Amino acid sequence: MKLFRNFFFFTFLICYTLISFSNDLKSSENLLTGTLPNGLTYFIYKNSNPENRATLNLVVKSGSLVETDKEQGIAHFLEHMAFNGTTKYEKNEMIKYLQSIGLSFGGDLNAYTSFGETVYKLDIPSNEKDLKIGIEVLKEWATEVTLAEEAVKSEKNIILEEWRLRQGLSQRLGDSQKAAIFGDSRYSERFPIGLTSTINSATSETLKGYYKKWYQPKNMAVIAVGDFTPETLKMYIEQTFNYEGVPDFKEPQDYAIGNSFKNRIVVFSDPELTSVNINFITREDSYPINSEQNLKNYLISQIMEEILNTRFSLLSKKKDSPVLVGYHYSNNFGNFDNLSFMSTALKEDKINEGIKESIRPLKILATTKISNEELESAKKELLSSIKQIVNNRTSIQNRTFVESIKEFYLSKNTFMEPENELLEVEKLLPSITPEDIQNRASNIYNGEQVIFMTAPTKENLNLPTDNEIKTIISEVKNEKTVDNNLNYNNLKLKTSDFGVGTIKSTVEKKDYTTYTLSNGLQVFYKQTDFDKDKISMQLFKEEGSSDEKFNLYLNSLVAPYLISNSGVGNLNYEEVELFMKGKNFSVNLYIEDYEQGFTITSDKENLSTSLDLMRTIIENPQINTEIFNNTKEKLSEQIKNRENSPKLVYSDKIKGIMSNFNPRRTPLTLSDLDKINEKDSIAVFKNKFSNFKDFKLIVVGSIDKETFEKIITKYFATLPVSNTDVNITPLNIKKPSGIIKETLVKGVDKKATVTIIYPYTLKYDNNNRIMANAFSKILNIILIEEIREKLGGVYSIYSISDFEQFNYGENNLRISFSTDIKRVNEVSIAVKNVVNNLVSGQIDSSKIADVLENYKLDYETSQKKNLFWAQSIYKSSFIKDYSVPTPNEYSSLITEANMIKFLKTLIDKDNYVEVVLLPEKEE
Numbered sequence: 001m002k003l004f005r006n007f008f009f010f011t012f013l014i015c016y017t018l019i020s021f022s023n024d025l026k027s028s029e030n031l032l033t034g035t036l037p038n039g040l041t042y043f044i045y046k047n048s049n050p051e052n053r054a055t056l057n058l059v060v061k062s063g064s065l066v067e068t069d070k071e072q073g074i075a076h077f078l079e080h081m082a083f084n085g086t087t088k089y090e091k092n093e094m095i096k097y098l099q100s101i102g103l104s105f106g107g108d109l110n111a112y113t114s115f116g117e118t119v120y121k122l123d124i125p126s127n128e129k130d131l132k133i134g135i136e137v138l139k140e141w142a143t144e145v146t147l148a149e150e151a152v153k154s155e156k157n158i159i160l161e162e163w164r165l166r167q168g169l170s171q172r173l174g175d176s177q178k179a180a181i182f183g184d185s186r187y188s189e190r191f192p193i194g195l196t197s198t199i200n201s202a203t204s205e206t207l208k209g210y211y212k213k214w215y216q217p218k219n220m221a222v223i224a225v226g227d228f229t230p231e232t233l234k235m236y237i238e239q240t241f242n243y244e245g246v247p248d249f250k251e252p253q254d255y256a257i258g259n260s261f262k263n264r265i266v267v268f269s270d271p272e273l274t275s276v277n278i279n280f281i282t283r284e285d286s287y288p289i290n291s292e293q294n295l296k297n298y299l300i301s302q303i304m305e306e307i308l309n310t311r312f313s314l315l316s317k318k319k320d321s322p323v324l325v326g327y328h329y330s331n332n333f334g335n336f337d338n339l340s341f342m343s344t345a346l347k348e349d350k351i352n353e354g355i356k357e358s359i360r361p362l363k364i365l366a367t368t369k370i371s372n373e374e375l376e377s378a379k380k381e382l383l384s385s386i387k388q389i390v391n392n393r394t395s396i397q398n399r400t401f402v403e404s405i406k407e408f409y410l411s412k413n414t415f416m417e418p419e420n421e422l423l424e425v426e427k428l429l430p431s432i433t434p435e436d437i438q439n440r441a442s443n444i445y446n447g448e449q450v451i452f453m454t455a456p457t458k459e460n461l462n463l464p465t466d467n468e469i470k471t472i473i474s475e476v477k478n479e480k481t482v483d484n485n486l487n488y489n490n491l492k493l494k495t496s497d498f499g500v501g502t503i504k505s506t507v508e509k510k511d512y513t514t515y516t517l518s519n520g521l522q523v524f525y526k527q528t529d530f531d532k533d534k535i536s537m538q539l540f541k542e543e544g545s546s547d548e549k550f551n552l553y554l555n556s557l558v559a560p561y562l563i564s565n566s567g568v569g570n571l572n573y574e575e576v577e578l579f580m581k582g583k584n585f586s587v588n589l590y591i592e593d594y595e596q597g598f599t600i601t602s603d604k605e606n607l608s609t610s611l612d613l614m615r616t617i618i619e620n621p622q623i624n625t626e627i628f629n630n631t632k633e634k635l636s637e638q639i640k641n642r643e644n645s646p647k648l649v650y651s652d653k654i655k656g657i658m659s660n661f662n663p664r665r666t667p668l669t670l671s672d673l674d675k676i677n678e679k680d681s682i683a684v685f686k687n688k689f690s691n692f693k694d695f696k697l698i699v700v701g702s703i704d705k706e707t708f709e710k711i712i713t714k715y716f717a718t719l720p721v722s723n724t725d726v727n728i729t730p731l732n733i734k735k736p737s738g739i740i741k742e743t744l745v746k747g748v749d750k751k752a753t754v755t756i757i758y759p760y761t762l763k764y765d766n767n768n769r770i771m772a773n774a775f776s777k778i779l780n781i782i783l784i785e786e787i788r789e790k791l792g793g794v795y796s797i798y799s800i801s802d803f804e805q806f807n808y809g810e811n812n813l814r815i816s817f818s819t820d821i822k823r824v825n826e827v828s829i830a831v832k833n834v835v836n837n838l839v840s841g842q843i844d845s846s847k848i849a850d851v852l853e854n855y856k857l858d859y860e861t862s863q864k865k866n867l868f869w870a871q872s873i874y875k876s877s878f879i880k881d882y883s884v885p886t887p888n889e890y891s892s893l894i895t896e897a898n899m900i901k902f903l904k905t906l907i908d909k910d911n912y913v914e915v916v917l918l919p920e921k922e923e
Contacts, residue, residue, distance in 0.1 A: 023292045025414040025424065031405070032230045038245045039218030042237050043405045044230045047398050050861040054126040054226025055398035058138040059406055060118040061221075062214040064192040065334075066252045073159075073194015074210045076113040077202055080159055082120065083111075084151045087144035091151065092789055094137065098122075100846070101130060102853035105784060113192045115255075116334050117410060123398070125857065126228045135236045138222055142215055143243060149204040157792025159199050165795050165818050166193060168749035169272045169645075173454065176268045180450050181281060183260030187333060214252065217245040221409045225398045256336035257283060264450045265466040271457040272747055274641040274648075275324070276346045278358055278454075282447040286338035288412035296428045297440075299382065301330065303432060304440045306378040307370060310581075311361045312344070314486075314574055317565070319626040322350035323357050324634050335411055340444050347637060348461060352472055355464070359476045365441035367481045369434040373488035379429050380582030386425055388584045388603060390418045391533035456641050491579045494570045495612045496619060501717020503709060512873055517717035523697045524873045525708055528866055533603045535701035536870050539614075539716070540597030541694050542806070542878055547727040548684060553664060554672050555680040556688075560589040562631060562681050566624035569616040573624055585610040589617065593664070594728055594806045596688040597695075604702065611715040618719070621685050623678045632673055639670055646747030650917045653744055654755055657913055658810070659733045692719040694726045696877050700870040730808040735759040740913045745920055752824045753816075753917040756831060758907045760803060760811040766881040767893060769803045771902045774894045776801035776813060777851045779838065783815070786834055793819050793827035805879050813907065824916060836909050841900040848896055855894075856887040 032044040064075050085091050095105050101124075103109050108123040120141050124134045182188035222241070224233045261283040289298050305328050312326030326344035333339065342362060346354030389396065396418070408415040416424070451473075455463055464472065502518040515523040545556040564587075567573045585602035587610055602610040642648050652667055659665035697716055699708060736759060762768050776799045783797045797817035804811065815835075819827045862868040868884075875882045885893065 025290055025292065025295060025416060026420070027408070027415050028417045028420070030417065031408075031415055032234060034234070036217065036238065036241055038241070038243060039216070039249070040241050040245075041221040041409065042234065043221065043223045043409065044233045044237075045225045045401055045405060046228065046230050047225050047396070047401055048227045049395055049397055049864070051227050051864060052126050053398065053857075053861065054124055054131060054134065054224060054228055055402050056122040056124065056134045056138055056226075057223040057402055057406065058120040058141050059221045059223060059409060060120075060142075060215055061116070061219045061410065062252045063114045063116045063118055064190040064194070065115050065186055065255050066214060067190055067194075067210070071198065071206070071210055072190065073192075073198040074202065074206060075118055075214075076192045076194055077155070077159060077199065078145070078147075078207050078211055079111050079113045079118050079120075080155050081147055081152065081207060082141045082145050084155055085146045085148055086140035087146060088136070088140055090146075092785070094140070098137070099781065099850040100853065101125070101133075102850075102855075102857040104854055105781075115187060115190065115192065119406070126226045128232075131228060131233065132236055132240075135222075135224075135233075135240045139240045142217075142220060142241070145211060147204045147207045147211065152202060152204050152207060154789075154792060156199055156202070158788060158795055160196065161793070161819065162795035163193055163196060163199070164751045164820060167751055168747070169270060172270060173268065173273075176266060177279075177452055180264050180266040180452050181261065181283075181339065182257055183262060185257045185260035186255040187257055188260075216249045217241065217243070218249045219251065223402050223405050223409070225401045225405070254336065255334060257333060257339075258336065261337075261448060261450070263448050265453075265469050266450070267453045267455070267463060267466070267469075269455045269457040269463065272644050272646060273454055273456045274644050275637065276348055276351055276354075276453070276455040276461075276463075278344055278346060278355055279450075279452040280342040280358070280362075281450040281452060282340045282444050284338050284340070284443065284447065286332050286336060288335070288414075290412055290414045292424065292428065295424060296431065299425065299428060300432055300436045300440050302382055303375070303378045304365065304437050305329065306381055307374060307437065308342075308361055308365060308441075310378075310486075310577065311364075313577060315357065315361065317573060317627060317630055319629060321357070321630065322347050322354035324637060326358060326361075328362075332411075342444075345637075347633070348640075351462065352464060352468075355469065355472045356476050359473060362441055362445050363476060364481055364483045365437060366445035367438075367442075368483045369438055370483075371485050371488070372434065374486055375432070375434055375437065377488055377578065377581045379432070383425065383429065384582045384584050386418075386422050388533070390422045391603065392531045393418050395531045395534075456644050458641075458644075486574070486578060488578055491571070491575055493568065493579065493609070493612055493616065495616060498615055498714055498718045501713050503713060503717070511869070515712065517712060519692065519717055519719060519721045521692060521695055521697060521716055521719060521721070522877070523699065523712055523716065524877055525699045525705075526869050526873060527703060527705065527708070528701055528869065530864050530866055532702055534866065535600075535602050535604070535607055535699070535703045536866055537600040537602075538597060538698045538870065538874060539600075539695060540595055540698075540874075541688075541692075541696070541726070542595055543688070543694075543726055543728055544592050544594040544596055545684070545688075546593050546731060547729040548687070550663065551675045552680055552684045552687070554668075554675050555677070556591040556684045557668070558631060558635075558676055559681040559685045560591055562623045562628055562678075563617060563621045563685055564589050565631075566622050566627045568613055568622075569620060573627055583609060587613050587617070591684070591688055593731065594808075604707075607703070607711065611711065615715055618689050621682055621689075623682055625678065628678050628681075632676065635668065635673055636670065639668055639673070642667060646744075646749065646917060647753075649746055650744050650753065650915070653742065654757070654913075654915050657736060657740060657742060657915065658757060658759075658812070660736070662731060662733050664731060665733070690720065691722050691724055693721045693724060695719070698870055698874050698877065700866050700873065728806075733809045735809055735911075736913050737911060739910060741916075742914070743916045743918060745918050747917070748919050748921065749917075750821070750919065751818045752821045753818045754824065754828055754831075755913075755915050756815045756828065757913045758813045758835070759911060759913075760813065760906055761908055761911070762906055764803065764805045764807075764811065766879070766883060768902075768906075770885060770890070770893060771899065772801045772803040772811075772813070772906060774848075774851055774855075774890075775838070775899065775903065775906065777854070778843070778847045778899075779813075779815075779835070781847050781850060782834055782838070782844070783831065787817070787827065787830055791827065791830055793817075793823055793830065797831070821918060824918075828914065828916075832909075832912075835907070839903045839907050839909055841903075843896055843899055845896050848894060848899065852887070852891050852894060855890050859884075859887050859890075 111120045124130045308328045324345040328342045330340045344358040407413045504516045507514045512526040545553045583606045585606040588599045779799045794817045799815045
C-alpha cells in the first residue's frame, strides 16, 4: 500500500521518474490475487474499517484513449448505461434495489470514466447475502448491460446536461491548458466527456460495439476490500464470473504525452478570472514504484516538494511579497508521463517581479545544496506523516486500500502493508543527501517547460508578452544565486508555568464522563480506540462576534488568522512554521457569529506541545505587522476582482436576499478593509479569550483517563475565569416572505444555474431537526428519479436541509441544479411540483423505507468514528434535547403519517426564493 501517497496527493495517483533496480519491493502477503481461466484478475484484501462493510470495484482497463474518432464520449456514455438496464435489473431497477438495502446513489453506488480506465464502485454490507448480490452486480456491469435503444435515447439528455455542467470558465481554462500541455498527443483529443455530436448520434449498436470490444475479462479486474473472509469472496468471484471471453482479445494500446510536450508559453485571459496565476509545468517519464531504488527516488521527490512548499509558504508571508501563494505538486497521466506543476498567484501590480520570485525557490534548490538541518526537517515531516497513518492503521478505510490496489493493477506499483512500507522508508531515508535534492530540483528546473499564465481580462493590467516572459526567466537564470538558509536552531517554545488546578466533580454518563474543574470549566470526555493515536479537543463558548460592534465584527473575521500566523511566544512566524515540522498536531482558532473557540487534533506524543502552543497564544496573543500588512494586501487582491466571477456574484445575491442584505452576510469590501487594524484585531481576540467562564471542553480519542486528568488540570483548570454573563445577540435576520424570484444575467456559461430556497416556518427542536433532514434525503431520491432520470433535465440535483438551534431565523431547505437555458422554467416548475406533492402528502412509502435502511447503515458505521462522538457530545453539551436516534427510534419517528403531518408545518409552498443565473449572451 502506498500509504504516504494517501497523505500527500493520493487523488492524483502519482508515479515518479525513476529507474528500476533489481531489488524489488515485496507485495503484501495478505493480498489474495489471481486470474480466472477467462483472464479476469481479482484482488481480495481483508480490512475491518468500517466493520461489517465491503467495498467492491470493477476496473475496466479502457477509457477515452481507446475510442475511435467516431466514438469520442462512448466510454463515458457506456458507464452511464450500466445503471440503466441489465439482464437482471431492467431500466433503473438496479439503483432502486440497491437503495432499498440502504445504499445511496452517488455515494455508495458510483462510477467514473477517465483517460485510461472505467471504474464501477459499490459499498455494501459484508453479510453473505449482500456480498453475493454485490459480486453479481459487478458481473451485470461486466457482461449484462442491455443497452436498449429507448434507454440510450433517454440517457442522452442526462449526459448532455453533464457536458453542460462542465461548461464555463473551468472548461475554457481546461481546454487552453490541455492544448498547452498535451500538444498533439492522444490526450488532447480524447477527453472523457467526449463530443456532443457523438452523444447525439450514439445508438445502441455504437455502444454495444465498444462494450463487446473492451469489456472483456482479460481487460478487467475485480477488487474487493472489507470485513469478510477472503477465501469466501474468492469463491463468489469464481462462481459468478465463470464465463468465456473472446479468445483473440488484444490489449488496449498504451498512449503517452511523450515528445508532444514541448517548450511553450501560453497567456490565457478571461473576464471571469479573479487573479493572476503562473504555472511552470515540466514533463518526465514515469515508472512504477516497485523497487527500493524507485521508492528512494519517490522519497527524494516528496522531500524536495516539502522543502519547496515550505519556502513558498514563507515567501508568501513576506512584506510586499509579489507572490500571494505558491506550491509545487506532481501528477501522472497513464503509465508513461509525470507532470510537475509549480504554481503561484501574483499581485496584479507586481507581475514581472512575481514571475521572478516564482522561479527563484526552484533555482536555488537546483543550483545550491540545502543545509543538512533543512533536509532532516523535511525527512521528519515525511516520516511523521507515514507514522501517523501506521499508528492509526486500524482506521484506514476500505476505499483507501482499494485505490492503492487499483494502482497495483493499473500502474504496477507494489502494494505493501503500511508497517512494511514504513520499514522501507526508515531504511532509505538516511541515504538521501542534499545532492539528491539538488539533482532532483535540477532535473525539473532544466527540463522542457510549459509556462501557462492566467489572468483577468481587464484594462490597465499589464501582462507580459511571451518574449518578455522569456526575458524575465533569462534574467533569473543569469543572476547570482543567494540562498538565505532557514534557521533551524533553537526552535523550542518557551512556556510559562501554568500551575495546576483540580477536578471538583465527575459524573459518569451513558456514553461519556463529565468533569467540573476548579475554575468551573465543564469537560466532556470519551476515550475511544477507533484511531489508536489520535486525540481531538474542542474548547468553545456560545457567544461569538454577534455581540460586537460592526468594526470589531470585521476584525473578528481576520483576527484568528492573524494571531495564528504571527508567531507564538518566543518564536516568530517563520520559526513557528519550522517548529511544526515533524509534529503531528494542529491548533486552530476560530470566532464565528455565535461561538468562539479552539480545535486541537494531536497524536499522543505531541499533545502537551499542542496545548503549550494554545496556552501561549491565549496568554500572549500577538500580531506581526508584516503578517498584518501582507494579509490585508491578499484580501485586497481577492476583493478587487470578486465581481468578475458570476458564481461569486450569484452566491452573494442569494445571501443578500436570504439575509435581507444584513451587512454581516455580505462580502468584504475595500472600505471594510480600512476598518481592520492590529489594535482592534487584538482587542476582539482578548474580548473572546481572556475570560473562560462558560467555556466547555470536549475531549474524544485515544487518551487514557490518567493522562487526560493530568492534562485538564494543568492546561484547562488554570484558565482565567471571572463572573460575566454569556452575551449571545441574535442577528435576528428576517425570513423572506412570499415568493421572490430574481434573475442574475452575468457571464457566458452555456447553462442556467438555479437555486430554490424554502425558509422553514417551524421552531427548532430535536425531532424537527431529524425529520427535516429525513425529508431532504427522501426529496433527493425523488428529485433524481423525476428530474434527472424521467425528465432528463439535469445531471446533478440535490437538496440540503439546514435546521439548527442557533441559526436564529436562517433555517431552510435549499435545492440546487443547473440545466439548459431553454428549459429553466420547465425544470424549475417540475422541481417545485415534486416539493408540493410531498408537502401535500403524496409520499411514496418505499422512499421512506430506503432512507430508513440507509440510516441504519450510516448509524452502525458512524458509531466507530471519533468525529461522530465529538460532534454528538458537542451538540449535547449546549442543546438540551439533542440526541442521535438509534435506528429503531428513527424508524418510529420517520413514518409516512408523521412525515405527512410534519411537512404541512415545515414548508409553506407559497414562500420560497428562486434565483437564476443566466449568461449575458448565448454563443
